[in-house]
Amino acid sequence: MGALTVGEVARESGVSGSAVRFYERQGLITAARTGGNQRRFDGDAACRIRVARVAQRVGLTVNEIRDLLAVLPPDPQPADWQGLHDRLTAEAERRIRDLHAALDDIGSGRRLCEL
Amino acid sequence: MGALTVGEVARESGVSGSAVRFYERQGLITAARTGGNQRRFDGDAACRIRVARVAQRVGLTVNEIRDLLAVLPPDPQPADWQGLHDRLTAEAERRIRDLHAALDDIGSGRRLCEL
């Protein structure tokens, strides 16, 4: 289970190694270190990265994602996932509303120039 | 009519002077020059900038907006505005679809981690 290297987490999560290190620096994931100073992640890490990537599609920045994941305990329970899910959903819906508002501004009879 | 300075276009369009100069460098707007090498825009410029800002809300980059505005002749006709409007609308709808797809991935019974 635990004890994945950077490369393994990268493969499992579908991002590059440099991204994995970047995400650790940013606090999205945490790693233990071997005697030789190499990172060792537990399986949880790839999972958090996949969540992070969905959050990015929704439009969250890495900083926002850090805050989002900060409330997620290690070994999260269903309720924890539900909370994340709800927050991401709310955010996605907010962005959709913004886009609809832009659409309304674009349309609505007024010529673009008179916005 | 014609002959607005950077500052005047900035006030009319609601962006900063440095942004106006930036947009000119990027080809979103064009300017004539006085004998003393100062920019003089026509009223069209502030208009184009307002369009550009709507396009940014939709998620277009400045480069994409340049291409969008490139097809807009000086003194555009209703059909020209309609074309812009259609392209922006299509783009906004595409982004909305992407967000809905993300929402579907988030929901749909699968836990976030198994995406």
Add this chain to the structure above:
DNA sequence: CTAGGACTTGAAGTAATGATGAAGTCAATG
């Protein structure tokens, strides 16, 4: 004509999100 504000350029800075490269270290294998 002069003072002042508005303008000019070019370079450099900023923030976000990494990619890439150099130089060196670790770990598993034959």
Add this chain to the structure above:
DNA sequence: CATTGACTTCATCATTACTTCAAGTCCTAG
């Protein structure tokens, strides 16, 4: 134990969309 691939850090580059700065020029009002 030597090789080799994966790892380490630190630095630098890239992109996007601007902002800020310095040093100098223009233009308009008085």
